[in-house]
Amino acid sequence: MDPYLQTARVTLRPFGADDADLLVELDSDPEVVRYLSGGAPTAPEVVRDQILPSVRAGYDRWGGRFGLFAADETASGEFLGWFCLRPERDGPLDHVELGYRLRRAAWGRGIATEVADALLTKAFTELDVRVVWGATMALNRGSQRVMEKVGMTVTQTLETPEDMLAVEGADLGGFQYEITRDQWKERGALPS
Template sequence: MPDDDGVLRETGRLTLRRFTMADVDRLVALDADPEVMRFLTNGVPTPAATIRDEVLPRLLAQYGRHPGLGRWAALDRFTGEFLGWLALDPSDDGGEAELGYRLRRAVWGHGLATEGARALVRHAFDTVGVRRVWAQTMAVNDRSRAVMARAGLRYARTFHLVFDDPIPGTEHGEVEYELLRADWPAIRQEWDAALRAR
């Protein structure tokens, strides 16, 4: 669970902490990058007013309803620089968590999404005790799918949604990956063995 400073977890290179209303400008800048938003809104940024008046208040309210779950600011552990966010968005009953991540393009390709996602998967099962962690993305979003797989989630299904204004690639569908509590011990054992072998 988060400490008094709102820090949920630290990894080798990341600090994951609770958001505050002071993070509006950081989130606006993150969502202003068309490449970051490519598979979400076809590159259209999230308006600042939406982040300030809707997104952040919703995220802050989640912390109280489902302790240990929610969306977390991802900071460089050594410089404190804002890198993006990682999430365990809770289901209505808090028994499941949707894994998510959105990082600044400048830090893509360095394994930070995988590092943070693995830390959150471990937290979800070992600390919170959820029954399932799952994630969804567009089928054509190879980068995101690779993070899901490296975070221990396995392909579950492809499905198709209808959008009023579909973005390129929508015709290939959406994919869902998942990891169930019953399968977590084997994944944890594999990760721990890899750490010991270093």
């Protein structure tokens, strides 16, 4: 399978049908899902029967241009987590979400910033994207720093969805970050 994107240290690839165990393990770490489920793991049958099939269907829906992709360390092949670059299910293709979830072993190494920056380049130079956005909880400073480092800025505050009210810091809400193609170009990231 051809990679979706490759950086100096990371290769993004479509998830295969046999990758469920990677997602189960990732979502079993309470620290990884701390700001998503309050640390509660995703049930393996939900990953196998719902999440992975939905992820794989996205590749067909968007012709392989967008989706949620496995992130492997290029040198070792070790699974690091995932990144997504995708529109809302029925949304416009020029307004896409940037997201990421990494194993703790990959935290603090600049991997999220490296890949997020490369995904912005791909979005704005190859995929005809106009706006890239991402959302995070107010307590999740690590995720906020990644978005800030790649030039995204807060465009609105968010209320916590009802299904996440039990999560630590839910009462503080969250933030939506965005960057437009024009803003990205002004940063000097686009070759003239």
